[in-house]
Each structure stands twice: as structure tokens, then as C-alpha cells.
Amino acid sequence: MKIWIPSLLLLAALALPAEDAATQTVQAVDAALAAVSGPAAYEYCKVLAGEAYAGRHTGTPEYEAAARWAAAKFASWGLSAPSGGFLQPFPAPHAVVDSSEMTLTIAGKERKLVAGKDFLPILFSAAGRVSGGAVFAGWGISAPELGYDDYAGVDVRGKFVVCFRGVPDPADKRFQRHDEHRVRMQAARARGALGLIYIYPEVQANPNGDLLEKFFPAEISEAVADELFAPRGIKAAELKKDLQAYRVPITFALDARIDLAVEARHFPGAVGYNIVGYLAGSDPKLARECIVLGAHFDGCGRHLGILFPGADDNASGSAVVMEVARAFAVSGLRPGRTLAFVLFGGEEMGLLGSSHFAANVPAPLHKIRAMFNFDMEGEGDRSFATFSPEPAALRQAIAAADSRVGILAGTREIKEVGVRSSDFAPFFLRGIPCAAFYSNGPHLAYHQAGDSIFRINPDILGAISRLALLSAWLLDAGPSPAVD
Numbered sequence: 001m002k003i004w005i006p007s008l009l010l011l012a013a014l015a016l017p018a019e020d021a022a023t024q025t026v027q028a029v030d031a032a033l034a035a036v037s038g039p040a041a042y043e044y045c046k047v048l049a050g051e052a053y054a055g056r057h058t059g060t061p062e063y064e065a066a067a068r069w070a071a072a073k074f075a076s077w078g079l080s081a082p083s084g085g086f087l088q089p090f091p092a093p094h095a096v097v098d099s100s101e102m103t104l105t106i107a108g109k110e111r112k113l114v115a116g117k118d119f120l121p122i123l124f125s126a127a128g129r130v131s132g133g134a135v136f137a138g139w140g141i142s143a144p145e146l147g148y149d150d151y152a153g154v155d156v157r158g159k160f161v162v163c164f165r166g167v168p169d170p171a172d173k174r175f176q177r178h179d180e181h182r183v184r185m186q187a188a189r190a191r192g193a194l195g196l197i198y199i200y201p202e203v204q205a206n207p208n209g210d211l212l213e214k215f216f217p218a219e220i221s222e223a224v225a226d227e228l229f230a231p232r233g234i235k236a237a238e239l240k241k242d243l244q245a246y247r248v249p250i251t252f253a254l255d256a257r258i259d260l261a262v263e264a265r266h267f268p269g270a271v272g273y274n275i276v277g278y279l280a281g282s283d284p285k286l287a288r289e290c291i292v293l294g295a296h297f298d299g300c301g302r303h304l305g306i307l308f309p310g311a312d313d314n315a316s317g318s319a320v321v322m323e324v325a326r327a328f329a330v331s332g333l334r335p336g337r338t339l340a341f342v343l344f345g346g347e348e349m350g351l352l353g354s355s356h357f358a359a360n361v362p363a364p365l366h367k368i369r370a371m372f373n374f375d376m377e378g379e380g381d382r383s384f385a386t387f388s389p390e391p392a393a394l395r396q397a398i399a400a401a402d403s404r405v406g407i408l409a410g411t412r413e414i415k416e417v418g419v420r421s422s423d424f425a426p427f428f429l430r431g432i433p434c435a436a437f438y439s440n441g442p443h444l445a446y447h448q449a450g451d452s453i454f455r456i457n458p459d460i461l462g463a464i465s466r467l468a469l470l471s472a473w474l475l476d477a478g479p480s481p482a483v484d
Ligand SMILES: [Zn+2]
Pocket: 296, 313, 314, 347, 375, 376, 422
């Protein structure tokens, strides 16, 4: 068992020579840690992942109902609301796919696919019915400026583009932009394709993108792709390995016809919400700065009659932020700086809520001193932490916190953000020190119907909540002067 020695950091920072005051502070920290409850966090996670909130697809009535539930929790614990209230609105255009059918005709033989298993429309697909041939086009990337073009010399007009998700050279960051769903979809549509079909090992819900008129994006499983490639005697996994190894475009026409029908409703004027509550700092000078503890609240929703509960991704992170808020609130422990607890919407649609918040920090919240992000905290029994290299106090605070909590399985510096980054990205890009936490998984049901409460471990929710509480406290108490 590890013995926690908080006194050095705390006493230096608080500059309180009186032993009594220091003892009181340590007792208050202990009380706050003791107030953290894994089972309580599990209950929030269970409610959020339940039928009633329909997978929390940002912009839906069910999302709004969930947001109001969380805001009511914040209020009941005594958190303050920003001047605009607990809910911060932002535009959230989205779609709900009601049903879909896909039939492949391979070498003259028809095969009707099973929605949700063999294929899935991307969750901003246009509605309608289309048929056409198909062309395999590597990564679906057109980057002539980088000397790479999967579309060079092929005609995809009136056909489906079939491709993998990824880039020819992951080490070359200039390809990152081309790995955004929106950029890839535009590339296919600009060439007259009917749609773009990703090959994923297993299909998964994906609402990240924009409705493009008469354009039909979808996914098929690797097993279905194997059927498509069978006339050529190719396996999808081998094809992907070749693309990764040779880093040159591999493109060929498929002897197949694809019939796709999608029934979907689009809501271009919908509104999503971040849920924002705060506990004012105890130091009049430092309180104008805040430490943000954030997690995305949204999931992928309910489509084709399939609920995507998003328990691990990310009712779990939301539950951690809520439980840390409750523990600080009920224990009375107050750092010098203000603590802002933010549940972001629209992460799954491309960091909509966190981007909006970072660009429009609601008053009286002001200077953000640091941002802690929690995304996928519910599966497994250990946690990883990643953090900005500067200031060193951030890394030190997390390490000191873990010397007491003892759950970190690994740490890593955040060197940059990319298209797969979570809600810390908009903060990181503004030069704000960030830390991101995630449990060790295995996260097997990512964006699938199986991401349910049954995969969640209450103990890891509790442990990560304690690590978060103590890290935030120690970062605030650390020897870092106020910044402007
Ligand atoms: Zn997530």
C-alpha cells in the first residue's frame, strides 16, 4: 500500500506555516475523496445509457431531456450556472436514419445485407434509393499536393467508392486533413460518386459529417468486403496491409452492383447543448481563472430501431465529471481557482460542443488555466493519462494524485491533436494545458449496440473520479503563479 505524502506540494503552495491550517486542508481533501462514490457514478452512467435518452444524439429531444436532467443534478448539488444558464446552446444539424436496405449483386448473384451487422449508413446520409457499380479506391484520398491520389485515372461517376479509413503515411501529418470524414466525402462527391462505402472490421455508428445532397455514405464489414473482393481472389485485410506497406494508390473496378435505400429524417436547424456548472474559487485573485473538467455527453443515438447506448463512450466520462462535481460540492473543498464542469454535446459529430465552448467561454468563466478531459472511463480496471508537456506542474499534479489513488497504467505526452482527438483538442489548439484520461478497456463495443451499462465497472469510475479530483486540486495548489 502506498502512503500519500501531500504536505510538500500543499504546504509550499498554500504558504501556510501554521500546522493546524495544513492539517485542516489535508482533512478537507480526504473528506472530498471519501465523498466520491463509484456506485453513484455508475448510476448516472446507467441513467444516461438507458432507453429514455435514446443514445443522446445531439439535437434530438432525448438529448435535450438528458441535458436538463444533468443540469438539474448540477443545480441540486449547489453548482452555479453561467450567466446564460446551465445549458449553452449551439447549432447541431443532424439526421436520424429510420431504416435502410442494401443489396449486393456480385458476379450476377444477389445478396441482401443485414442492417447493423453487414452494413450501416453513415448517420448523416441523404434519404432515397440509388443503384450503381463500385470502384475500390484505397483510402479514398485525393492529395495531389502530396503526390498521392487514389482517384487518379479512375472514373467513379454514378458509382460507389469503396475504401478504407486511414492515410497512406500516418507519420506524415499533412495527410491528417484528408482523413476527416467531411473531406473524404467531398472528394468522392466532387467526382460524381453516388456514395462512399467504408470498410470497417465491424460496422459502427458514425454521425460525424454533413448531409450532402443525393450522396449516400455507408459502411460495410470486412467480411462483406471479402465477398466483394472474392471474384478477384483478394481478402480485405491483405489489401489493407498492402496499402500500408507500399503507400501507393491501389484502385480497381469491382464486379458488383450495389442497391441502397435509406429512409432518414434531417434536422438542419436543430440545437444542441453543453451543460456547464461551476464552483467559484476560494482565492479572490485566482478565482477568475478556471480549471475545466469536461466530458462529451452525446452518443450516436438510435437509428434503424437500434439503440446505441454509449455507456462507455461516453456516459462513463460524463458520470466521472458529475461525480467529481458532486464530491467537491458536498465536501466544501474549494481550490483557489474556479472549477468548471462541462458536459459537451456534438463530440461525435466533430467536436461541435467543445469547439463552441472554447470559442465562447460563458461569463463569468474567464481564463482557462487547464482542461481535463474524460472520454471512455467505464471499461477495465486501470487508467491512462495523457497531458500537455507544459507546464511540468500538470504532470506532477497527476503523478502526485496517482501516488495516492494508484490506478495509472501508463502516461504519455500530448504532442499534437488530430482528427481522432477528443474534446481537449479545441483547448489544446488555444495553448491551454490539457490532460486526457481514459480507462484501459478493452472498449470492444465502441459505437455499437453492445456499448451498454453491462460493460461498465463502477470501481474504475470511482477510481478515475478520485484521480481527477485530486489532480485538479493539486494542480491548483501547485507552485504555479497566476497567469493573465
Ligand atoms: Zn468518445
